[in-house]
Amino acid sequence: MKKICLFLASIILLVNGLDAQINIPKFSEPGSISQTIGFTNIKIEYERPMQKGRKIFGGLVPYDQVWRTGAGPCTKIYFDKPVSINKTTVAPGAYALFTIPGISEWTIILNTDTSLYGAYRYNSEKDVVRLKVKPRKTVRSYEALNIDVDIVNNDAEIFISWEQTQVNFQLKTTTQAIFMQEVQNALKNDRNLEADKYANAADYIIHNRLGFGKHVLDTAMMLIDRSFEIEEDSYFYRIKRDILMLKRDYDSYLTVSEAHIAYLQKAKPYNDYEKEIERIQRKNQKLRDNH
Structure with missing residues (x-):
């Protein structure tokens, strides 16, 4: 019996020795x-x-x-x-x-x-x-x-x-080239997309215009005009105003701003539309004062 106990004890010590290890953090x-x-x-x-x-x-x-x-x-x-x-x-x-x-x-x-x-x-x-x-x-x-x-x-x-x-x-990635090719393909088609798709593409160009090169604002204008051919929306007016401001076409900007105000007054598209009208009017007045 004593020999059996000693044998079992030696097995336990051997197993514990095998399990023992040192975890070392990586040098790099x-x-x-x-x-x-x-x-x-x-x-x-x-x-x-x-x-x-x-x-x-x-x-x-x-x-x-x-x-x-x-x-x-x-x-x-x-x-x-x-x-x-x-x-x-x-x-x-x-x-x-x-x-x-x-x-x-x-x-x-x-x-x-x-x-x-x-x-x-x-x-x-x-x-x-x-x-x-x-x-x-x-x-x-x-x-x-x-x-x-x-x-x-x-x-x-x-x-x-x-x-x-x-x-x-x-x-440099091919993102801009792929995007502009898709834009040109969309503009060649006759209203195959929802109005928001054209507007979102125009908005994307505005926010990334420095990466596209010359004449991208003309492309953005074509896109937003395609949106207006489908329907009228306050978001579309905002984008068109932004494009005209970047093009420094202030007379057209004021004309589109007045059309935006008229749309808001008629459609009342959201709860705080009156505050939006006030913001547009203030910006129009500031533009008239400075130019």
Whole structure:
């Protein structure tokens, strides 16, 4: 019996020993960012090394050498639609994001080989994009490497920041081109859409006009006029007034404003329509006084 108890005790100790372990935090935490910009989905996956009091650029990360832009496996960037970087069209897919840090200039690289650990077998023949950017000093200090995506007129601005150094580059999407093609197709058809669809497209152009180039306000006017061909609505008047103000056609603006007021007085479309009339009248008077 004593031998059996000792045997069972030894088994328990062995099992407990097998279960014992030490959980160790990662030296470089995995990071990722996903962002939809218009019709394009962008994702970046990377490992985020820490500064830990070390000199980063020109120290841990040598100048003028290809860097994985992170730790561990190479950093990867994904697009599900074609994009343009430095006037180069990049097909949808996954790419390794390498960089070559320098004192006064960095090189940003997109490479088709995403299987690499670090940049040890990096092959420049697989590059699809190379562009030069200028680093700048940041006000805040980044303890961990940080890669972020900003949205500018339905294009992307990619920011790479670590220590007190930051670089960025632009990534142009096809969103504006796709949208404008759909607009032109809609305008060629005869009232195949609801009035709100034309108005919403016109409103979108107003709010994103800087990304479209020249003459977009003329297109917005055609869209809102198509809405009025279908029906009358206070929302449509507001958009048309906004377009005319941006075009600085003040006489037409005042004419449309008076028509808007007449519509509100007749239709009484919502509870506080009288306050809207007062706002329009005040703005009209201010416009007359200044012009």
